[in-house]
Amino acid sequence: MRLMWSQKTQGMGRQVKLIVFTDLDGTLLDHARYDWSAARPALTALRAADIPLILASSKTAAEIAPLHAALELGEWPVIAENGAARVRPGDTRDDRSAYLRLRGLLNALPVPLRALYRGFGDMTDAEVARITGLSPEAAALARARQHSEPGLWAGDDSARDAFLAALAEQGVSARQGGRFLTLSFGGTKAGQMGAIMQDLGRNTAIALGDAPNDIEMLETAARGIIIRNDHGAAIPPLAGETSGRIVRSTEPGPHGWNTEILALLARPGLIEEHI
Known part of the structure; x- marks a missing residue:
């Protein structure tokens, strides 16, 4: 049965036209095996709708x-390298100038x-x-950077602050993911959402x-879902959790992803009450 999302929100006369933005590692993909099969029912439901x-x-x-091809996502764009780039499928440009500049500034510290x-x-690659647990072939793709540099930090907080301050003077920003500290010249997942x-x-x-x-992506959305991850840096309590606009899954990874998406699709009011 095809789900209908052309309903007007209560009292606002607005047509609800949904779009889903998702992180991958630890969210749609299992932390250990990078597998998404547990989310298949919800993925099928999104496609049907x-x-x-x-x-x-x-x-x-x-x-x-x-992964984009395996999920049959067609012409829908992707947000790559932590928001530093928005890419359409089939785009084969290989401009690494921003990455090489970033590496130069890093090495000048x-x-x-x-x-x-x-x-x-x-x-x-090895x-x-x-x-990461990736295959050598996948690791080579992970190192084919164009805009950002993920890495591991080995110092204390004081040294980290000095490291980030020195890079900030050169226009380099940093974001902590579940495993890596990623450097770039800016751009965020949330910043790409509006244009898409x-x-x-x-x-x-x-x-x-x-x-x-x-966090910014979760807070920007009409409905944010924090997927439980027992292996990485935790997301602290967010303001949207008080009102219920942001929720946390009880199950980890793709299992939690599947449960939460199916729950939202089954109950449109959960979304509409926060628009």
């Missing part, structure tokens, strides 16, 4: 492409600070594979994420 699903990740466009950060550009919604003619967003770098 013609609700766009936008993948929003710290992964590169090259990494996301196989004082040695005591630089030594505490090990980015993907400092690692081999090392990235070992740290306008392009696709959608006015009501659901967002799902599990890590601190998802």
